Structures are given as structure tokens and as C-alpha cells.
Amino acid sequence: MKSFAYERASDPKAAAAIASRAHARFIAGGTNLLDLMKIQVETPETLVDITRLPLKEIVEAGGGLKIGALVTNSDLAADERVRRDYEVLSRALLAGASGQLRNKATTGGNFLQRTRCNYFYETNARCNKREPGSGCDAMNGFNRILAILGTSDKCIASHPSDMAVAMRALDAEVETLKSDGSTRRLTLPELYRLPGDTPERDTNLEAGELITAVRLPKPLGGTQIYRKVRDRASYAFALVSVAAVIGVENGRMETVRLAFGGIGTMPWRDARVEEALTGEAPSAALFAKAADILLAEAKGHGENDFKIPLMRRVLPAVLREATGVSA
């Protein structure tokens, strides 16, 4: 690990101001950042310790919840209101990482974790995300875990978060504080960037911009499911995952929220899939059509080709479970 200056922030504004310096990083749980610093994929010159900031509360706000950025993944998953009203979020959190990591990892940090692409971690390999312009060894390499949607010819890195997939299904928004003291609110499609020609930038956050909280809109009810398919039963990243909130009334799907992990370069959601299902009577044929719409533009890169037929089965399976309709 390269050495760094350590600053303990006394309040959020001071934290954002310090972190606007060149090569500064916020540190909270540190479970991903320190991991990357040990192998020198991340080499910050300044670490701004934000763990003592007062951003650890979950409060009811605007009919939904306001979750402090420093609430741990464990505390968020165990919160009674989340378990009751946003089950898909609790389920997604519990499907990720290990008990030890969830006790450390924070809500804000979970959104900002970096890809687990092997070539991003391997500093002898070419990686446009780690070293812009160097090339991409994943494209024709061991890309089993990588993305099939939202990719570019520069990068096919998948976003690793389970939590963010559920957050996307729930229309969560992040609240931020910039180094000039101003605040803003971003939806997840506004927060995250597709790789395009600049895969080194995962998000649209500015230098020093601090995520202070996450807002969840009022509960959607319905049946909430997080289905994660992975290489081992626990403590592994998703090959594919589905976060679903499905409400059926009078035999028709009136509430449909679907987001996807493992397949996209950001936590994925496709309005066309939800439109095809909303207001319709559930059926196996319709579920297959929804999967076709989702995967119409999907592109495998060899080792990850299997994700296309896998998701073609997993999405209908989730919809069958949510609606009880199997034929």
C-alpha cells in the first residue's frame, strides 16, 4: 500500500472540502477501498475518514425513508421498516458479501464499490477503467463474470452491487453535498455512467462530492423478491440477479418494478420490460416476451455468453414466483 495523508473529518462540509483536493478519497467501511489500495489499484494521496460524521440514522421522510450514508449494510438489512416495507432491499443486502463485511460496509460506499473484473484488479493487465487508454484484456479474456448490457468497445465491467440493484427497482435517490456546500439529489441513472469512452469514471459525482443519504419513496407493497444466481451458495458475486416488486390486482400486474444485477455495466433497469408486463394478466408467454425485450441488445463476449440463456430462465422464474402463475 502506498502511504497517504489521513484526515478525520469533523463535519460533512469539511469532509467535502478536504476531499476536493487532487487524489483524495473518502473512507468509511473501507472494505473495497483498502482492498484496492493493498494491490495499488487505488493510490489516494489523502484519505478523508468520514466515519465520525452524523450520517448513521434511518428516519421516516416524505412517506418513505431517509437512510444516512453511513448506516451499515447490516443495520439497513435488519431495520424493521426495511424488512416490512422494502423487503427486496433487505434481501439484496443479505445476499451480498459476508457477515463481517456487512457489519463494516456502508450504504453510501456500497453504491460506489468498484467492479470485480479480474483485469481491473490485475495491475499487469490492460484495463481502460484502471488506466485509461491502455486497452481491455477482458474483452477476449476470462470474462465469465462480466456484463452483457451497457458495454462499450472500451469496457465490459459489470457493476458488483446487490444493494444498488434493489435500490434501482425501488427508485431510490442519493443526496449529495458538494465541496462548495451545495446539495443535490440524483436518481441512480443520473448517478451512474455507462462506460462509453470513459470507463474510468463510474459515476457523475464531482471531486469532493459526498453522498450523505439515500431516499426511498413510499412503499410499493406487492410481492418483493431478490433472486441471485452465483457460483456458490453464499458469499459470492452475482452471475445474474433480479430484484422484483410485483403487485397483482384483479388478475393483472398493476405494479411492476424489475432491476437486474450481474448483466449490466450499471445496476440495470429497462422501462420497456415493465411496460410490457404492466396491466397485463401474467402468463408464461408474457414472461418469455419480457425476457426477450430485456435481452434483445445483450451481447456476450465468449465466456459470459451463458448469461443470456441464464437470464432468459431466471426472469420468468422470478415472475412465476411473484405471481403464482406457472402456465
Added chain:
Amino acid sequence: MITLTVNGAEHKLDVDIRTTILDALRDHLGMTGSKKGCDHGQCGACTVLINGRRVNSCLTLAVMHEGDEITTIEGLGAPDKLHPMQESFLHHDGYQCGYCTPGQIVSAVGMLGEVKDGWPSHVTGDIANGGTDLSNEEISERMSGNLCRCSAYPNIVDAIRQVGTTGKGAA
């Protein structure tokens, strides 16, 4: 200079800013019970409790934990006064080489605290109402952050279940 509170005692340490809690314990305080396996948070051999919660000590900086209560395997029990979880691992032969054992034991103690607090897990059926049963499936899921290369898992699960259900380590 930083001050760390380990097993109830304060220690003043002059350490490099990069020092993890694990390295502070092993290299500066001579507490070698916590093990370094992967040094990347993947194996759980370094598990300690911070303010009662289990964490990977290899993935956290010592300087960030001034004022926190750190509990290591040395703080749970001693050869002449074993913690019930240590006693139970002995009774059930919950190890082979023993390298992962301190991490398993500290993690198990932290995990039973989480169960007591009603935290659900990935395999809990009804998460709205929590789940406190200690089935094999629940213990395996909740302990998945601790790897055992000797694969002593069946006996580890038995050892943890006994403490979780009876509070005692000896049969």
C-alpha cells in the same frame, strides 16, 4: 501516536498510518491469536469484534478505531478459563489444522449476538419477523465469511449450534 483499546486495556502505539488492526495486534501488541490468511477480507481468519460486532481486522485501519472496544480471541478466553465457544470447538473437534479456528470462534460469538438481536439472514424464510432458529442452513449461511481449508465444517456447525442452543460449551 494512536491509542487502541484491546480486550479492555488501552495501548499507545506509534505505527505507520497504513497499519491495519490485524497488523497492529500481531506485530505491535504481540497478540498473534488473530490470523492473517488472505489479508483481503475473504477468509475470515482475522475476525475480531469491534464494539461487539464481528469485522475483518485486515480490512480496517487502526487509526480509524481510536476509542472503539476491540475484542480478540485472547480477550474471549484463556487456556485456564475457556470461553464456552472455545470449549465447544474442543468438545466437537471443530478444526483440523487450527489456523482458521480463532477467526471461526470470534465470528461465531459475534454471529450469535446477531441472532439474539433478531437479525435475519439470506436463508431466513420470513424476514419481516426475523428468524432465530439455528438450523444447519442458517449457521452455514451466517458463517460463510469464515473459510476452513481443512473443511471441518460439520463439526464447526455442531460446536456453534451447541453454544447457540444451550449457552454451554461442554456436553
